Amino acid sequence: EENLSAMEQDEEDRLDTAEGLTLHSRLGCQAVVKGDVVVEIPK
Known part of the structure; x- marks a missing residue:
């Protein structure tokens, strides 16, 4: 969250x-990415 706008x-x-x-x-x-993020895509 801290790496998103x-x-x-x-x-x-x-x-x-x-x-x-x-x-x-x-x-x-x-959501503008400002650093490393983990994206979870539901099945």
């Missing part, structure tokens, strides 16, 4: 309507 209000609003979210859910098209 902060979540903006637009992203929060879009995630409000999504199903199956976790505390760490982000939109890949909005």
Whole structure:
């Protein structure tokens, strides 16, 4: 989380309507990577 940009209000609003979210859910098209990250892709 520390290596991703902060979540903006637009992203929060879009995630409000999504199903199956976790505390760490982000939109890949909005999260700017600033360092090493681990990406988990659900099956």
